[in-house]
Amino acid sequence: MIKDIVVNLSVAPIQDVAGAFAVSLAAAFDAHVAGVGFVYDPVPAVVAVGSVPPHVIEPLRRENENAAKAAIAKFEELARRTGLSAEAHVVQATFLGAADSFGRLARRFDLSVVGQAEPHRLAPEELIVEAALFASGRPVIVVPYIHKTGLRLTRIMVCWDGSRNAARAIADAMPLLAKAEAIDVVIVANEAARDELPGADIAQHLARHGVPVRVQRIFSPDLDVANAILSQAADSSTDFIVMGGYGHSRLREFILGGATRGILTAMTVPVLMSH
Numbered sequence: 001m002i003k004d005i006v007v008n009l010s011v012a013p014i015q016d017v018a019g020a021f022a023v024s025l026a027a028a029f030d031a032h033v034a035g036v037g038f039v040y041d042p043v044p045a046v047v048a049v050g051s052v053p054p055h056v057i058e059p060l061r062r063e064n065e066n067a068a069k070a071a072i073a074k075f076e077e078l079a080r081r082t083g084l085s086a087e088a089h090v091v092q093a094t095f096l097g098a099a100d101s102f103g104r105l106a107r108r109f110d111l112s113v114v115g116q117a118e119p120h121r122l123a124p125e126e127l128i129v130e131a132a133l134f135a136s137g138r139p140v141i142v143v144p145y146i147h148k149t150g151l152r153l154t155r156i157m158v159c160w161d162g163s164r165n166a167a168r169a170i171a172d173a174m175p176l177l178a179k180a181e182a183i184d185v186v187i188v189a190n191e192a193a194r195d196e197l198p199g200a201d202i203a204q205h206l207a208r209h210g211v212p213v214r215v216q217r218i219f220s221p222d223l224d225v226a227n228a229i230l231s232q233a234a235d236s237s238t239d240f241i242v243m244g245g246y247g248h249s250r251l252r253e254f255i256l257g258g259a260t261r262g263i264l265t266a267m268t269v270p271v272l273m274s275h
Contacts (some may be wrong), residue, residue, distance in 0.1 A: 004031060005110060005113060006036065006111075007022035007035050007113040008036055009037045011037060011040070011068050017144070023084060027084060033079060033087075034086070034087045035086070036091055037089070038091050038093050039093070039105070041064075042061050082241050086093075091094065098124055106136035107137055112143075114143070115145055117145070118264070141204065141273040142271050144270065147269075153179045155240075156239065158185045158186065159186050159242065160199045168274040170242060177209065182214070183213045185206065185258045189217060203215045218232055226262025226263050229259075230263070238269055241267075246259060
């Protein structure tokens, strides 16, 4: 059951896809939603150019604070118009500190929502996604920065490789899967299909929840899992993807697995990941 959601509100001068998506998700489940807007410390961003006087740093700090407050105001207005139970917080932090804070904060929510980091742009979202995935113990939904709609669950793709992470993702996503009109269980393999069909057991498990399920086995000789998944998602008009998040944290340095990083870089629909 999804009753408590936390979302990282983008303070960049672009549409806040995560905030809008989190509100639509909360509306679908009659859930409470908490928005967090970070006021980023400008010192690390300018330290590379040497000593910077206070009269340069202070305007940057005020600009960051105004951006966070603006993001909070938009979120609160959207939640009010939707009639949701909502709260919002402004938190001061560095880029790294924000990721750490969000990862710890997300532990007391059912799931977190974060926008995808824009390519070729210095943004904290990538660090926050990794912290939510590895440090929270909760699932995270990552929303593409180009996303234009709210929650849609017409067709969900479940990525299955038999691993613990994939099983955890399915369990975490069950409230969403129960609302789907159709579910595709997708297995990416590097050899041609045999008589047996891996994934039949998990498909049967999902079918017992009353949702139409089909198993799709993708043949990818070079095992480029991310591209195979995204290609299949486009071909089948998938609205939402569920998958395990792979990688580990080594001395607080998050190391993403290849497929996970590939999806986060080139994703086209919202993705729920669990670790």
